[in-house]
Structure formats: C-alpha cells, structure tokens
Amino acid sequence: MLPPAGPAAELLRSENGLAAIGRAVRSVGEFLRSSRYGAIGLGILAVYAVIALFGSFLTPYSPTQIFGGHALAPPGPIFKFGTDQNGMDILSRTIAAARVDMGVATASEAISVVLGVGLGLLTGFRRGWIDLVILRAMDVLQAFPVLVLAIAIVAATQQSISTAIFVIAFVDIPVYTRLIRGEVLLIRESTYIMAAIAVGNPLPRLLARHVLPNAVPPVVTQVAIRYAYAIKLIAALAFVGVGIHVPTPEWGSMIRTGTPSIISGLWWPTVFPGVAVGVLILGLNLLADGLQQYWDPKSHRD
Amino acid sequence: MPQTTLEVIDLVKQFPGPNRGDIVHALNGVSLRIEAGTTLGVVGESGSGKSTLGRCVLRLYEPTSGRVLLDSEDVTAMAEGRLRSHRARMQMVFQDPYASANPRMRIGEIVEEPLILHTVLDRPHRVARVIELLRQVGLQPEHALRHPHQLSGGQLQRVGIARAIATDPALIVLDEPTSSLDVSVRAEILALLRRLQSDLGTAYLFVSHDLDTVRATCDRVAVMYLGRIVESGTPNDLFRDPQHPYTQILLSATLAPRPDDRRPRLRARAGAADNLYLPPGCPFAPRCPLAREECTVDVPAFRQRTASHAAACVRMDDGTAAVAAIREPDNLGLTR
Amino acid sequence: MVSNNTGTRSRTVTETLLEVRELRAHTTSASPLELLNGVSFSVARGEICGLIGETGSGKSLTAWSVLGLLPRTVRVSAGSIRFDAIDLLRADAAVLEKLRGNRVGMVVQNPQGSLDPMRSIGAQLANMVRVHRGGSRHEADERARSVLAAVGLPTRVFDSYPHQLSGGMAQRAVIAISLINGPQLLIADEPTTGLDVTVQAEVLDLLREAVRETGTSVLLITHDLGIVAHFCDRVAVMYAGKVVEETAARTLFDRPEHPYTRALIAAAQGEAGQQRSLGVPAPADRDWESHCEYSSRCPFAADICQTRPPLDTIGPAHTVLCHRPWRADAADDA
Numbered sequence: 001m002l003p004p005a006g007p008a009a010e011l012l013r014s015e016n017g018l019a020a021i022g023r024a025v026r027s028v029g030e031f032l033r034s035s036r037y038g039a040i041g042l043g044i045l046a047v048y049a050v051i052a053l054f055g056s057f058l059t060p061y062s063p064t065q066i067f068g069g070h071a072l073a074p075p076g077p078i079f080k081f082g083t084d085q086n087g088m089d090i091l092s093r094t095i096a097a098a099r100v101d102m103g104v105a106t107a108s109e110a111i112s113v114v115l116g117v118g119l120g121l122l123t124g125f126r127r128g129w130i131d132l133v134i135l136r137a138m139d140v141l142q143a144f145p146v147l148v149l150a151i152a153i154v155a156a157t158q159q160s161i162s163t164a165i166f167v168i169a170f171v172d173i174p175v176y177t178r179l180i181r182g183e184v185l186l187i188r189e190s191t192y193i194m195a196a197i198a199v200g201n202p203l204p205r206l207l208a209r210h211v212l213p214n215a216v217p218p219v220v221t222q223v224a225i226r227y228a229y230a231i232k233l234i235a236a237l238a239f240v241g242v243g244i245h246v247p248t249p250e251w252g253s254m255i256r257t258g259t260p261s262i263i264s265g266l267w268w269p270t271v272f273p274g275v276a277v278g279v280l281i282l283g284l285n286l287l288a289d290g291l292q293q294y295w296d297p298k299s300h301r302d
Numbered sequence: 303m304p305q306t307t308l309e310v311i312d313l314v315k316q317f318p319g320p321n322r323g324d325i326v327h328a329l330n331g332v333s334l335r336i337e338a339g340t341t342l343g344v345v346g347e348s349g350s351g352k353s354t355l356g357r358c359v360l361r362l363y364e365p366t367s368g369r370v371l372l373d374s375e376d377v378t379a380m381a382e383g384r385l386r387s388h389r390a391r392m393q394m395v396f397q398d399p400y401a402s403a404n405p406r407m408r409i410g411e412i413v414e415e416p417l418i419l420h421t422v423l424d425r426p427h428r429v430a431r432v433i434e435l436l437r438q439v440g441l442q443p444e445h446a447l448r449h450p451h452q453l454s455g456g457q458l459q460r461v462g463i464a465r466a467i468a469t470d471p472a473l474i475v476l477d478e479p480t481s482s483l484d485v486s487v488r489a490e491i492l493a494l495l496r497r498l499q500s501d502l503g504t505a506y507l508f509v510s511h512d513l514d515t516v517r518a519t520c521d522r523v524a525v526m527y528l529g530r531i532v533e534s535g536t537p538n539d540l541f542r543d544p545q546h547p548y549t550q551i552l553l554s555a556t557l558a559p560r561p562d563d564r565r566p567r568l569r570a571r572a573g574a575a576d577n578l579y580l581p582p583g584c585p586f587a588p589r590c591p592l593a594r595e596e597c598t599v600d601v602p603a604f605r606q607r608t609a610s611h612a613a614a615c616v617r618m619d620d621g622t623a624a625v626a627a628i629r630e631p632d633n634l635g636l637t638r
Numbered sequence: 639m640v641s642n643n644t645g646t647r648s649r650t651v652t653e654t655l656l657e658v659r660e661l662r663a664h665t666t667s668a669s670p671l672e673l674l675n676g677v678s679f680s681v682a683r684g685e686i687c688g689l690i691g692e693t694g695s696g697k698s699l700t701a702w703s704v705l706g707l708l709p710r711t712v713r714v715s716a717g718s719i720r721f722d723a724i725d726l727l728r729a730d731a732a733v734l735e736k737l738r739g740n741r742v743g744m745v746v747q748n749p750q751g752s753l754d755p756m757r758s759i760g761a762q763l764a765n766m767v768r769v770h771r772g773g774s775r776h777e778a779d780e781r782a783r784s785v786l787a788a789v790g791l792p793t794r795v796f797d798s799y800p801h802q803l804s805g806g807m808a809q810r811a812v813i814a815i816s817l818i819n820g821p822q823l824l825i826a827d828e829p830t831t832g833l834d835v836t837v838q839a840e841v842l843d844l845l846r847e848a849v850r851e852t853g854t855s856v857l858l859i860t861h862d863l864g865i866v867a868h869f870c871d872r873v874a875v876m877y878a879g880k881v882v883e884e885t886a887a888r889t890l891f892d893r894p895e896h897p898y899t900r901a902l903i904a905a906a907q908g909e910a911g912q913q914r915s916l917g918v919p920a921p922a923d924r925d926w927e928s929h930c931e932y933s934s935r936c937p938f939a940a941d942i943c944q945t946r947p948p949l950d951t952i953g954p955a956h957t958v959l960c961h962r963p964w965r966a967d968a969a970d971d972a
Contacts, residue, residue, distance in 0.1 A: 081622050146592040191396055191401035192401065192402050192404045192405075193399060193404055194357075194362055194396075194402070195394070195396055195402040195403070195404075195462075195465075196404065196415075197362060198360055198362055198389065198393065198394045199389065199393070199416050199419060199465065200384060200387070200389035200390060200414055200416065200419045200420060201386075201415075201419065205419075209404075210404055211403075211406075212402070213406045214405070214406060263596065346832050347834035347835060347836060347837075348805075365662070395798060438960040455693070477902065483903055484692040484693055484694060484861065484900055485692065485861060485862075485863065485905050485906050486901055486905045487905075488905060489904070489905040489906075489908060490905075491707065492908075509837060511834070512835070513835075514908075517908075525662055551836060552835060552836065554839075555835045555836040555838070555839035555867055556864070557838075557839070557842075557862070557864030557867065557868045557869075557909055558864055558867070559862075559866070559867050559891075559903065559906040560864035560891065561863045561867040561887065561888055561891050561892075563867075564868070565838065565844070569840075570836065572790075
C-alpha cells in the first residue's frame with residue numbers, strides 16, 4: 001500500500017528531523033511577522049546573546065584591568081563609557097557583565113522551569129497528599145523574603161555564583177508550579193482530554209502530547225518575564241553582597257559601587273549598566289507580549 | 303442469529319454532590335442491549351443520565367456498580383492496561399467538535415493517533431490509512447494539514463467520526479453528534495453515519511435530547527428519566543403508541559418542523575428533575591399527572607406492550623396510561 | 639388589530655410595526671468586511687415573526703442592530719430601521735434608551751448572562767418599572783409580583799438570585815423583565831436554545847400567551863425550524879447576510895420558493911440534501927451585487943445566477959430573492 005503523493009507525502013515528510021527544524025525556522029519567521037514588538041524583543045535578546053557569548057572579543061580592554069590614575073574618568077575617546085572608582089573601564093565591564101548576568105539568569109530559569117513544570121504536572125494531575133505537601137512547600141518558599149533567604153543560604157554555604165543561581169531558581173519554582181498546575185487543572189476538564197483518553201492514550205503520552213503542549217505556552221511567556229526578574233534579582237543579590245563580588249563585572253554590583261558617586265555628578269558608573277539592564281528587560285517583556293499573542297492557536301494562518 | 307455487541311447490566315453511577323454527603327444519582331440501574339450493526343437511541347433531558355450512560359459504557363467514568371459487556375467481554379472488570387488496548391473496540395464521537403479536538407494538533411495527527419496507539423502499522427501505512435479515512439467521511443486529503451479551528455463545525459465533526467472509525471470498533475457511542483451543528487449539515491452527518499454503519503457493521507449508542515433526530519436514525523429507542531430507562535421500543539412503537547406518561551409528555555413538547563404535525567400539549571406537574579434527592583418509587587412520580595400511591599412505593603417493573611416495546615408504568619396494567627391534553631392556558635393577567 | 643396566521647393580506651403602513659430596509663453593516667477594521675448585505679423584512683403588529691438562518695447568516699446581528707446594540711467592532715453602514723414612526727438608525731441615544739426595556743424588549747439565549755447576579759429577581763423587575771414608568775417602590779414591587787405569577791414562577795423567586803434558578807426559570811425571569819412594561823415589540827434571540835424540550839415548550843407557550851393578550855409583536859431569531867413551524871406567523875429566511883425569502887410560516891413549509899429554504903426544510907425533515915456541505919460564504923468573499931451567493935451550493939443554479947438576484951414577489955406578502963424560484967420553474971422542470 002504505497003502512500004499517494006501530495007498531502008500524504010507532506011505529512012510523512014513532516015515527521016523527520018530536518019523537516020522539524022525547517023518548521024521551527026518557519027515558525028520563527030511567522031512569529032516575527034506577526035508581532036512587531038515581539039520581533040523587536042527578539043532582536044534585542046539576540047544582540048544581548050551575541051554580546052554575552054562573544055563579549056571577550058568585543059571589550060576594548062580587560063574588564064578587570066585597573067587603570068591607575070584614571071579612576072572616575074568621564075566618557076571620552078579612551079574610555080568610551082568612562083571608568084569607575086577603581087579605574088576599570090565601564091564599557092568593557094558592561095559588555096563582560098552580560099555573560100555573567102545572563103549566564104546566571106539562564107541557568108536559574110532553566111532549573112526552575114524544569115522543576116516547576118514537573119511539580120506542576122504532578123500536582124495538577126494527581127491529587128491527594130502529594131498535591132498538598134508540594135503546594136505547602138511552595139507556600140513556604142514563596143513566603144521567604146528572597147534576600148533574607150539568600151543571605152541565610154550564603155551564611156550556611158560558600159558564597160559563590162552557584163549560590164545565586166540556586167537561590168533565584170528556588171524563588172521561581174513556585175511560580176511555575178502554580179502556573180502549570182492551574183493550566184493542568186483547567187485542561188484536564190477539557191473534552192479533548194476525555195477524547196484523548198477515549199482513544200486510548202496512556203497517561204505519559206496523554207501528558208506529553210495533550211496536556212503539556214497546551215499548558216506550556218503561558219509558561220514560556222512567563223519565562224520571559226521571570227528572566228527579567230532574575231536579572232534584577234542578581235543585581236539585588238550583588239547589591240547585598242551575595243553571589244558575585246568585585247572584581248567580577250556584574251551590572252548590579254556596578255550600579256551599587258557607582259551609586260555613591262552620583263551625588264557628585266558622576267553619572268556614568270551607574271547609568272550605563274543601568275541602561276544595559278533596562279533595555280534587556282524591555283526586550284524580554286516585548287518578546288513575552290509577542291509570544292503571548294502568537295501562541296493563541298486561533299491566530300494561526302496556515 | 304444477530305450477535306449482541308453491547309450488553310449493559312444494571313449500571314449504577316453516583317457522583318459526589320455539591321455539599322458534603324450529597325450524592326448525585328446519575329444512573330440508577332440501567333440495562334440495555336445493542337445488536338451488531340444496529341443503533342440504539344437514548345433520549346432524555348438534562349439530568350436524565352444519558353451522557354453519563356455513554357461515558358460509563360466506555361469507562362470514561364467509572365461505574366459505581368453494574369456490568370458492561372462488549373462482545374461478551376466484561377469491560378467493567380478489566381485492568382487499566384487491558385482496558386486501554388480494548389479501547390480500539392469502542393470509540394466515541396463527542397457533541398462539540400471544537401471542544402473534543404486538541405487545538406494544537408493537526409487533523410492528520412488527530413486521526414492518526416488511534417492508529418499509533420492500537421496498530422503496528424508504520425508511518426507510511428498509517429498516513430495512507432488516514433487519507434483513506436478522511437475520504438471515507440467526505441473530506442479531502444488537504445484537510446489533514448489544517449488545524450481544528452480552520453474547519454467548519456460539520457467538517458470537524460467528520461474528523462471526529464474518522465477518528466472514531468479508525469480502529470474499526472465494534473461500538474461507537476455518539477453523544478449528541480449533531481446538536482452543535484447547523485441544520486443543513488445535520489442531515490449529511492446522519493446520512494454519513496448510516497452509511498458507515500452499513501459498510502462497517504458498527505453498533506451505535508446514539509445519545510440525543512431530540513426525539514426527531516432519533517426517530518429517523520435509530521433502530522430502537524430508550525427514553526431515560528432521572529437515571530432510569532422508562533420506556534424502550536422501536537421508533538414507531540414510541541411515536542405511535544407511547545406508553546409511559548413521560549414519553550407522552552416529551553413527545554408532545556417536541557416541535558417537529560412540520561406545521562401539520564400538531565400534537566396536543568401534555569404537561570407534567572411543576573417541579574424540576576432532581577437527582578440529588580431521589581424519591582422512592584418511580585422517578586417520574588413527583589411530576590406525573592397520572593401518579594397513584596403505589597407509584598411512590600416501588601420502582602415499577604417493565605411491562606411488555608409488544609415483543610419489542612416495553613415501559614415501566616403501573617398504569618399499563620389497567621390501560622390508563624394516557625395523559626390527558628391540557629386546555630389552552632387562561633388569561634395570564636398581563637396588561638400594558 | 640392582530641393580523642391572522644395566513645399573512646395573505648398585504649400589509650398597510652399602520653399595521654407594520656418594525657420595518658428593516660436594505661440594512662448593511664460592516665466591521666470597523668482596517669479592511670472592513672460587510673456582514674449584513676442589505677437585509678429587508680418587516681414585522682406587523684401583534685405578529686410573531688421568525689428570523690431563521692444558520693451560522694454566519696447575520697440573523698443575530700440584525701436583531702441587535704434594531705436596538706443599536708451592535709458590538710463595537712460592527713457598525714451599520716446603510717439602510718433604515720423604522721419602529722413605528724421612528725427611524726432608529728438616526729435616533730439619538732436618549733430616544734433609544736427610552737425605547738429599550740419600555741417599548742422594545744429583548745430576550746437572549748443565555749438567561750444567566752442577562753440577569754444581574756448581584757440583585758434579586760424582584761429588584762431587577764421593579765427597577766425596570768421604575769426606570770421607565772416611575773411610581774413608588776411599592777407599586778413597582780406589586781407589578782413585579784404579578785408579572786412573576788403571570789410567567790408561572792413561584793412567589794419565592796421574587797427574593798431569589800439568578801444563580802438559584804434553573805435554566806428554564808431564569809429564562810422565564812428574563813421574559814418577565816422584558817415584558818413588564820408592556821412593550822410593543824419583543825426581540826428574542828434564540829431564547830430556548832439550550833433549554834430542555836419540555837421547558838422550551840413551556841417558555842414558548844408563555845410567549846405566545848403574552849403576545850395574544852397584549853398584542854405584542856415578537857421578532858424571534860432561531861435556527862430551529864420546529865419553532866418556526868409551530869410558533870411563528872411569518873418567517874424571513876436569511877443566508878449570507880441577506881433575506882432570501884419572506885412569507886407566512888405556513889406558506890414557507892407548503893410552498894417554499896427559494897432553493898435554500900427548500901434545502902433547509904428538507905434537511906430539518908431528515909432528508910440529506912444534494913448540496914455539498916460548503917458552509918455559508920465568509921463575509922470577505924461575498925458579493926451579492928455580482929451574483930447570487932447561494933449559487934455555488936444550489937442544485938438549480940444556471941448561468942443567470944451569476945448576476946444580481948432580483949427580489950421577486952411570488953404571492954401576496956411572499957418575496958424571494960432568486961432568479962429561479964420554484965414556482966416559476968415548475969412548468970419548466972415538470
């Protein structure tokens with residue numbers, strides 16, 4: 001029984017990996033066309049990603065190099081963004097900080113998404129005592145003021161970047177758990193889930209093929225938003241001396257160390273890293289908006 | 303000798319009610335039988351339990367007690383693994399085609415899924431079968447690439463039917479398959495279902511609230527009220543010679559699209575059908591205009607009117623099971 | 639003066655209560671789509687007129703536009719709606735407000751949706767009275783109670799809240815609210831869809847009684863031909879944004895003229911039609927000026943159907959929008 005050409009062949013082709021990649025690329029293109037803000041957001045994120053990855057080739061000087069005698073130099077031909085009170089080039093530090101900040105944020109979001117989605121699926125689908133225990137644990141996590149939690153963990157462990165990663169991850173796990181749980185609770189009442197069960201789906205496949213794809217879109221948009229919070233949180237943590245400290249360049253600590261100088265009218269140590277953070281967060285939020293719009297299945301133009 | 307595809311024995315289903323300790327008695331002992339290649343219509347209003355019946359038969363809801371036999375195998379006693387693979391033999395078509403289709407799946411994937419789950423066909427063969435199924439239900443192969451929201455209600459319901467027949471099941475439960483569809487599309491879908499039944503020999507359990515739809519499509523009809531079957535027979539039996547007072551009232555209220563088909567209006571006594579607090583005796587007794595004292599004591603047994611036609615009403619014994627037509631209502635007292 | 643059921647008399651001006659002429663409505667988007675392509679029909683005093691059509695025909699939009707209650711995304715672009723002597727499309731908001739709930743009542747499909755969940759039924763009824771008729775609270779309450787009884791609701795409903803009522807009772811409450819000020823016209827948009835058959839019968843009985851007693855006209859939007867057969871005096875059949883046939887209900891079933899009407903009735907009576915199931919043309923693709931929109935589905939389509947279909951008067955008060963209505967062809971096709 002040979003399959004006829006045409007749509008059948010198309011369907012067949014759509015299974016293999018290359019076609020999947022092709023489809024993904026086309027989806028991105030479609031997304032870019034569908035939302036101008038989303039496209040801008042994605043563009044901004046792409047630029048930042050490039051900077052984070054290839055920053056070391058872009059910095060004019062080493063980010064930790066101290067230029068004695070040039071402390072707090074205003075922006076000029078030698079130091080495009082000026083220098084901070086230690087004499088380190090702000091432009092280089094701002095660029096290099098991208099890798100640090102985005103690295104931590106990405107790592108922590110990845111952890112919390114995986115754990116949060118997993119827990120959310122569990123509590124959404126299997127009710128009972130597991131549900132209760134996990135939810136209360138989430139409550140506890142969310143009840144802690146983040147900075148206090150961070151300091152407590154730091155006091156108990158080594159002060160390091162991974163501490164910051166885990167702290168931020170912990171903070172966000174309850175968010176994703178509840179989000180997915182809410183979606184799953186809604187979805188499991190759907191008729192199409194009953195139809196999927198009637199057709200004979202076992203639970204794992206039901207979750208993977210029917211529940212998750214419909215529960216995930218709100219999560220992805222939430223990721224974009226939480227990423228922004230993560231960046232702010234890294235900065236806040238650095239602000240209280242947790243996670244990252246001098247001389248590692250990090251936007252938050254740069255802002256912190258530069259703040260005392262503002263009063264004297266020395267704006268560049270704080271403004272440049274501040275703008276860097278701000279633009280990234282703006283881009284992320286634009287991307288989140290665009291994704292939310294794009295993922296409404298009713299707006300598909302095939 | 304026609305073989306019995308489905309046999310339901312004394313099916314009971316209870317749900318927890320809104321308040322603690324409340325029990326919703328959705329099904330209160332339903333028994334029925336469907337022969338291979340025939341259609342049994344189950345008719346009732348809200349609260350009758352007809353949808354619950356369909357779902358319990360497929361074990362989408364777990365019955366509280368009773369048995370369901372599909373081709374003589376006890377579905378209610380099956381373990382989960384066995385049940386899942388057995389689902390290839392019993393499928394469902396849902397009322398709202400848009401709600402019962404995963405909005406993120408393409409049509410081809412939706413129809414392919416039962417094949418993935420229940421057959422050992424490889425991809426090319428599955429795809430070929432999907433195309434063939436789509437053609438069988440009157441769709442074009444191009445539709446396989448679309449998403450549910452891009453199809454009309456009628457087209458999407460055909461997809462639901464294609465999905466249901468994919469594994470050539472012995473039984474299909476149709477839960478109000480045409481109620482959400484436009485009038486002009488209904489007839490086509492019903493014709494399609496009839497044709498498929500004669501081609502494939504599938505038994506249908508056709509749940510509906512509309513007696514007219516059921517009249518044309520079903521070989522036998524059962525009327526349900528508050529979780530029980532109150533009357534069953536051929537459509538002719540029920541339409542020409544309804545025995546149970548509820549059937550008569552239901553018939554009189556059904557508006558046929560024929561101005562000449564004027565039925566005298568018969569009315570039930572006021573009150574709502576409430577399956578939280580089930581009264582003893584006949585479920586219809588509180589609203590029945592012919593109720594007698596004995597009606598509230600025991601649930602009436604079925605009495606055969608003819609070989610094919612039975613109803614559960616004590617008044618059949620003395621032949622007084624006819625509900626009188628009401629007069630035209632009086633002045634309502636509305637003024638400008 | 640109540641018109642009788644046959645609709646064989648042509649109507650004079652004083653008998654017409656509502657007249658819709660060439661009503662057109664567009665979406666307000668950048669590239670506007672025409673949703674109503676010139677709808678014309680009329681409702682006489684004391685008459686129950688059914689507006690029947692399928693999804694996409696524009697029947698609900700037509701009903702909403704009478705009271706100026708179109709959604710923000712749709713706007714009337716041409717045509718006229720005359721209620722009594724008033725041009726509703728050119729009337730200002732104050733005039734429309736005084737009409738709504740007073741001389742024109744409305745009942746929609748989902749009763750719970752049109753009831754204020756925070757107020758008791760009695761309060762909502764009394765409010766209707768006082769807003770339009772004034773009077774003391776006591777008088778309004780009395781009127782409310784009597785109307786509740788008239789629609790067959792028990793007295794306790796006066797103090798009940800919407801969520802405490804079943805679907806059928808809620809719909810009766812909505813009808814009570816719409817009738818309490820004795821309107822001349824009641825617009826009912828699928829008032830019984832979703833209700834049980836026996837409940838539907840009682841709601842329709844109620845409406846019919848109210849109509850008979852007060853001479854209220856009803857514009858009933860529905861897709862159910864059973865309701866049309868047993869409840870309506872006249873019917874207008876809508877397809878793709880236009881009325882394709884308008885006549886007495888009896889005549890519609892006895893002598894349907896438009897192929898779409900014939901197909902609809904055949905389908906409702908259980909016979910699968912010969913038409914392909916293509917669905918109603920989307921607003922973006924319609925052009926009634928250049929051809930008949932039904933021709934692509936019509937088993938009787940001919941070349942002439944690729945021109946603008948004429949509005950023919952087939953019989954007294956029976957109009958059809960078709961090049962080849964049934965009776966005209968009976969001689970040819972026999």
